[in-house]
Amino acid sequence: MAPKLLLHGCCAHCTAYSFKYWQEQGFAVSVYWYNPNIHPFMEHQSRLxxxxxxxxxxGFELITEPSYHMAEYFKNVSANVDGRCRICFDMRLGQTAAYAAGHGYEYFSSSLFISPHQKHQDAVCSAEALAKETGVRFAYADLRKRYSDSRHITKPLDLYRQQYCGCVYSEYERFGKPNSPA
Structure with missing residues (x-):
């Protein structure tokens, strides 16, 4: 029987190749949606x-966290905006690892590891710490070189495609005026 892996899905585009990769590695993969960082709410819903x-x-099982946890997200990151990415990874991957631990998964990972736009090493450090904390093994692969492969999988499906990481801070960095105060 294939070992069970819970893959945190940050968005459809990053999840496509990540799911395929872990499945090809011999895992029984389910995808977990928990992304309280995505704002505004309608953006979250479009991505979901x-x-x-x-x-x-x-054809994968999609498990969606029923709670959005927006207030908790802002409470956690507002005190340390510069460190928000690590806090966000801890929150999202922490929820994923906890779900995996409580539902018989032997491994967890995330589609975050395919994105060239994420703070990769912060996400790795977060996942490694959470693996120790929960006892669920962290399955890691640096898939950033396969990012375009994921886009090729999803482009014919005509899925909604976001223009920023998800949080309002990244939206501002993407679309805000270059010399505007943050």
């Missing part, structure tokens, strides 16, 4: 709907 469509197309 894209993930549901991808799940139907690729």
């Amino acid at each position: 709907e894209a993930m549901r469509k991808l799940s139907a197309e690729m």
